[in-house]
Amino acid sequence: MSSELILHHYDFSNYSEKVRLVLGLKGLTWRSVEIPPTLPKPDYIPLTGGYRRAPALQIGADVFCDTARIIEELERRFPDPTLYPGPDPVAQRAFIAGLERWTDATLTRNTINYISCEHADADRFTPEFLTDRAALLGKPEPGLAHRKAAAAKNLAQLRPQLHWISDILHDGRTYIYGESMSLADCVIYHPLWVMDQLAGERTTIIPDVIREWMERVAAHGHGSPISMTAHEALNVAASSDPLPVLPSQALAGDPALGETVSITPTDYGRANPSLGTLVSIDVQRMALQHRNALTKRVTVHFPRFGYSVRKREE
Ligand SMILES: N[C@@H](CCC(=O)N[C@@H](CS)C(=O)NCC(=O)O)C(=O)O
CATH class of the missing domain: 1.20.1050.10 (Glutathione S-transferase Yfyf (Class Pi); Chain A, domain 2)
Incomplete structure (x- = not known):
């Protein structure tokens, strides 16, 4: 099971730069997959289940979308040095x-x-x-x-x-x-x-x-990126199993676990939602699972803030 950090990003993407700085601050080694800045993104969208925006962080068969969710996961896995060095x-x-x-x-x-x-x-x-x-x-x-x-x-x-x-x-x-x-x-x-x-x-x-x-x-740099092809990254997903999902605490009106849902940004990029089965939801985060021939089963993670989740009629 691969636990390598695989960042899907492109050079002039400012949100990607936010994550690259975090990788640098923490001195991490990571795999770098260059994705196109415009649609179509045929080797990227099969991983995210439909989401088009950059960046995303892949770890095995788990894909973290949005810088807020990516950075939360990096801080959880690599707490030292912390991103929050203040007294509180x-x-x-x-x-x-x-x-x-x-x-x-x-x-x-x-x-x-x-x-x-x-x-x-x-x-x-x-x-x-x-x-x-x-x-x-x-x-x-x-x-x-x-x-x-x-x-x-x-x-x-x-x-x-x-x-x-x-x-x-x-x-x-x-x-x-x-x-x-x-x-x-x-x-x-x-x-x-x-x-x-x-x-x-x-x-x-x-x-x-x-x-x-x-x-x-x-001057803190970007850590140590090592390039990887999109094809290799898809193979990592296909040969890994998603991690156990987080416990859920749904809010009133949320779809039930196991339902087919779409997760859509509330600002822009709404034409490209992620589609799959809801597997985890709480007040801060949510995750769906999807599968296709290229990736097999993948869990895609989003923050709750800035995204809406809706049940889809199949
Ligand atoms: N809230 C998202 C915003 C991501 C975003 O808008 N990324 C830009 C690139 S910097 C993007 O995806 N633009 C369209 C595209 O690349 O397809 C985040 O924090 O990750």
């Missing part, structure tokens, strides 16, 4: 979860929208990529006049957020929480980092105090 790790975890809602939703949306309008001619924005993202977000592809206005609008939203980050760092601290890097650094870093990746150059709007902190964070 339980409270710190909750505060960072709140912080992450800001950076994953608003900050990421503003940095990506700003850069894709301001640097619309960057190599990264191929027609294929833009069409895929317009469909993913359910929006039309913007014309040139609209782009200029949207860049200005997003920059106006971005500036106050950059000030918040500069203010956190104004006393010369090394990391967001002081002397030790924590998950707070990873969750603020990735939406800023992605601007340079998409523009293909160093973005000028990031102030020096933030740039210097970003360099300290990046």
